[in-house]
Amino acid sequence: MTPGELAQRIGVETPTVTRAAQRMEATGLVRRIPDPDDARLVRVYLTERGREVQTLLPALLHTATEEVLAGLTQEERTGLVRLLKRVQKNLVEEG
Numbered sequence: 625m626t627p628g629e630l631a632q633r634i635g636v637e638t639p640t641v642t643r644a645a646q647r648m649e650a651t652g653l654v655r656r657i658p659d660p661d662d663a664r665l666v667r668v669y670l671t672e673r674g675r676e677v678q679t680l681l682p683a684l685l686h687t688a689t690e691e692v693l694a695g696l697t698q699e700e701r702t703g704l705v706r707l708l709k710r711v712q713k714n715l716v717e718e719g
Contacts, residue, residue: 626665635716654675 625633627641634641634710645668648654653674659665693701 626667630668633671675680 627645628638631638636711645654645656649656652671655669655671656666657669659667666693693704696704
């Protein structure tokens with residue numbers, strides 16, 4: 625995908641994805657390759673190392689989530705998610 629396509633998919637600005645892709649390329653997680661049909665575009669591809677990291681992420685995210693929400697009841701967690709969604713909506717509407 626192009627950085628613009630990725631940005632649209634995850635709901636951020638294209639420059640944010642471009643900078644992240646540059647950092648990820650420097651660490652060997654992705655490759656950025658010029659589009660063969662449109663020289664103005666770059667496409668981002670996962671490397672083998674990036675695929676390995678991708679398989680680890682769900683477990684790491686679960687562990688991190690459990691750590692930061694430790695001590696909260698299910699009701700509190702649900703309320704927190706509701707409030708965070710409201711904050712996100714406010715941010716999107718202002719942008």
